Amino acid sequence: MRSLSGLLSCIVACGLLPATAFSQEPTPAQQFEALKKERNRPTSAPKPNMTDEERTRFVGEHYRRAFDVNVKFLELAEKVPNDPIALDALIQACWQVNNMPWPVSVAGTDRSSARAIALIVKNHVTSDKLGPLCERVSYGFLKEYESLLRAVVKSNPHKSVRAAATLGLAQYLYNRSQRVELLRGFPEFAKEYDELFGEAYLAELFRQKPSYAANEAVAILEKALPQLGSEPVRSGETIADAAKGLINEIKNLAIGKPAPDIEGVDENGVRFKLSDYRGKVVLLDFFSFV
Secondary structure (H helix, E strand, O other), X not given: OOOHHHHHHHHHHOOOOOHHHHOOOOOHHHHHHHHHHHHHOOOOOOOOOOOHHHHHHHHHHHHHHHHHHXXXXXXXXXXXXXXXXXXXHHHXXXXXXXXXXXXXXXXXXXXXXHHHHHHHHHHOOOXXXXXXXXXXXXXXXXXXXXXXHHHHHHHOOOHHHHHHHHHHHHHHHHHHHHHHHHHHOOHHHHHHHHHHHOHHHHHHHHHXXXXXHHHHHHXXXXXXXXXXXXXXXXXXXXXXXXXXHHHHHHHHHOOOOOOOXXXXXXXXXXXXEHHHHOOOOOOOOOOOOO
């Protein structure tokens, strides 16, 4: 009389049941979905009227959960490098962008993004899935984001993805330069950036001329527009539309630039121009009733 295991093997071999029917190991796709659910599960319910300390702790719990699960995404990708789900797992492993940024004491450390980005650049830089990631990391500060964006701009064959990476690279360089300029005057925040992103990295950025990154961002956009200007990048906007706004911001609205002259009516109904107050301390308060 055949054993139960032998009978099951025979059933599988005859094609009556798939081999996975008796497998204890979830498929890579199933593991991927389980990790997404784990990361999205609330750490705790927000309470009404939280204090600043409670709110900070609540945010910190979310970041720490995400960073912990992102390590598992990375481990999954490294375990099944030839499975189609590997790239999806790598993208998720660097999806959490600490763009506030929250201190290490609050958010913990990002232990997966650098390795995940290195694997994306090495094995998946030509993928058509990288557009959303390029847009997302453009608001971050991590050094490896620049490596990812430059690699995609250089090597990705898909125009829409290159457009997202091109705009993302320009946005990243400009945003980072603005943060560095703010940090020069706030040593206590600079120390937090040291802990999050590395002291040597921040020192390298401090050595750059303030205008260097802004000028490069403008040059990147102007070079790309003839080929990629009509490509959509976000919310139906083309890279040409987005580039126009970013270039205007860099040239006219950046920290240290003279404010554009505006005209209006003061509280007494008298017309004025902002330039009338040149040389004086002025507080501008913009608001909308909409």
